[in-house]
Amino acid sequence: MARNKYDVDETLETKFDMKQIKRLFSYVGRYRKKLIMTIMLMLFSSALGMVIPVLMQRVMDIYIPNHDKKGILLMAALAALIILATAYILRIKIKWTSQIGQGIIHELRRELFIHLEELPFSYYDSRPHGKIQVRIVNYVNNISDLLSNGIVNTITDCCSLFFIVGFMFYYSVPLTLICMCGLPILIAIVLFVKKKQRRGWQLASNKQSNLNAYIAESINGVRVTQAFVREDKNLGIFNNLSGSYRKAWMSVIKYNFMIGPTVQFISILATAAVYWVGIHWIMGGNDIISVGALTALTIYISQFWNPINTLASFYNSLLTAISYLERIFETIDEPVNVKDAPGAVEMPPIKGEVEFSHVVFSYEPGVRILNDVNFKANVGDSFAIVGPTGAGKSTIVNLISRFYNIDSGKILIDGIDINSVTIKSLRKQMGVMMQDSFIFSGTIMDNIRYGNREASDEDVIRAAKTVCAHDFIMSMENGYQTQVNERGSRLSAGQRQLISFARALLADPKILILDEATSSIDTETELLLQQGLQELLKGRTSFIIAHRLSTIKSSSCIMYIDQGNILEKGTHDELMAKDGYYKELYMSQYAFLEKM
Missing domain, CATH: 3.40.50.300 (P-loop containing nucleotide triphosphate hydrolases)
Known part of the structure; x- marks a missing residue:
């Protein structure tokens, strides 16, 4: 079967559409109650924050001209209480959004893992395992912030923006319209970079996947690498792959960083224009706007651009996440070709x-x-x-x-x-022992019992004795409770095969499949093993x-x-x-x- 390699970019079988965004938000819906509570708290916090400019206006237009110190102190105390309240609400918001975000990530990663366990061998035959791993770990992590803070902040800021614009129009319609003149420029820039961002992040995710695939392959083959002194050659391959990822990331990140400074630049120009016009009116003796009202308006203008910046950042994050979502949903949607047929029944005792x-x-x-x-x-x-x-x-x-x-x-x-x-x-x-004698991290007892979780310790020992594994197991420091590493790196190839053999036999199968079961066992051990197998294979x-x-x-x-x-x-x-x-x-x- 043709196999994708670490130096070959993956191609998407299905292209992204907006239905996948809706599908993404379905995971958010499982935390609807806490999300609504968080949004309500943030709206309350935002409403409190909007009171401060009103307090500032009263101080500048009423209390300062009248030398009312008590009024000034009262407004300062109210402002301090509002700041403390918003800080406490922010603390709750951070806690809840973290819980929501990690809960969503857990659900998404869990669904991915369950599906990966159901996929047939052909799926794993066709691609490096590192490219599968990067989807369930890195790609899911990269969308965690979008699913928690991004959604809460965007919804909250959209609501806040509505109230901010209302206050701005209340103080001055002309100055508010001057402030909003920068929005068409911002929208044009966002639309310009949209396509470049999506394509750029697709390329970056491909290069990250290639790099991860090579790292995973290198870790699995590190003994061969060192045995053949391939460290320098492999480092060159790694540098090329890492360099490609860095180049792709640097190429696309400039578009991400373009939005923030653009919003800030436009907001500074708009604020300066409002100041210039407002002060010109005040200096001209017009009663169009007071000093306090202009001060309050400029505070609202700064608050107006903050949500705009948040929305632009969310849009950026969404475009970035799309490149990861395409891969995540592609994996979840990978068809399970080897599955139960409709109406399949339980296999009777074989x-x-x-x-x-x-x-x-x-x-x-x-x-x-x-x-x-x-x-x-x-x-x-x-x-x-x-x-x-x-x-x-x-x-x-x-x-x-x-x-x-x-x-x-x-x-x-x-x-x-x-x-x-x-x-x-x-x-x-069935009892199956394949050519690859895979050993899981844990004890030898647990590895043998892997095929039959109900087996007693005595059953495990009996199976080990049958395949001549008992003696070498007992010679280890903790016998059957000896901890072994992933893939059994502490064990010889023959010892791994004997443990795998005991695991297969412990299942007490009526059909036993041995694929090169004795290829790594020495001749003397094999003779002993054959004696035990003759009795074991009777009736199977x-x-x-x-x-x-x-x-x-x-x-x-x-x-x-x-x-x-x-x-x-x-x-x-x-x-x-x-x-x-x-x-x-x-x-x-x-x-x-x-x-x-």
Whole structure:
């Protein structure tokens, strides 16, 4: 399957539209009550703030000319109380908006994570995992402020703006109109930078995604990097990716920073014009406006431009967030192709009969991996699958667990089409050990119990003994309670496989799938393991992929697969007698071992 790489920008499958903004705000609606309470508090705070210019006007027009010290002190005390009240309300607002914002982020990230867990293997096959991680962490974080403070401040300031304009018209209609002359210029600039901002942030998010993908890949492969002394070469790649992100970010951020200074510049010009005209009227002896009224008006003018600046900032944040929202919603909307069919039922207790009937499968359209595959495994059979690399061996066992959808044909378990049952009820009754022996951070006990949370400690130990893992586990500092790191970096490859094997066996499955289960186990341990498996595999249907053919000689059936077809099928003795592909593979491996 074609895979996106860290040096390839992702393309959007679906373009942004305003419905996605509405969809974003649906997350806000879950916190409607607290949001309304916050907005009401902020409106009350804003209303209190509008009283201060009125107090200033009374002081300058009435109390100062009349030398009324008590009146001045009273107005000062009222102003101080208003400032304290607004400060306390601001404290509550910060607390509540933080709770709202983080609650929304949690819900959005949770929905993303749930969906990622449901997506089929094909989704993860097609892109670097770092590009997936950046969406659920970085992109969601980048819209958190927009979903909390941005919305509250915008709604509050829009309401406040309405009252501010009313007070401004009350004091002077001509001066208010002079102040508003700068708005058309601001609107023109905002519309000019809109398209450039959106495209710029799309490019920046792509470069950030590429950088994150390479960092994740480098961390996972750090041992290989150091083993082959690739540090300098990798640093060069990192510098190129980081430089591309920095260049894209610097290119677009200048448009973001353009709005704030523009608002400030226009507000200064408008305020200066109002001062010039107002003072000209006062000096001319006109009664159009008083000194106190002009002072109050200029305070309202400064308050008028603050909400304008907030709205421009919100617009900026919205344009920035759009580039992240496109990726977030694209991920959430990624179709779950491998899912329960309508009317799917619970899989009854499995006995273990498995049949492939004319199965055709391809990862990419037109490129077949399996071509009309047919076979039947009876209850208790052990089927070994051999063949060259890329022949489709792992694909067959992945299809039994329905990790992918087949193109055509049927896969039957106990005569039941696996497409007609729920995926969870199917996979719960299977034991799967893949080539990648993934170990989770935690104790060894927890890792083995991962496949069966109800298993007792005794069950865990019994499974470990069966696969010959008990001795090495007990040799560790805390035995089964020993903490292991993510991916089991403290353990050898063989130890990781043995723990993964115990995990699969603990589930007590009727169908057991072993994909290169013994590839990292030494020969001595493998001999011991085979002894335990002979008893364990009785009554279970097993599918075994192994390159060491000596480990599968006793299998009920061996299938030789190449180019998507079963070329040979039979027991070890039958296939050796045929003098065909299997014998050639077996003898070449035997000859190789003889030379060692």
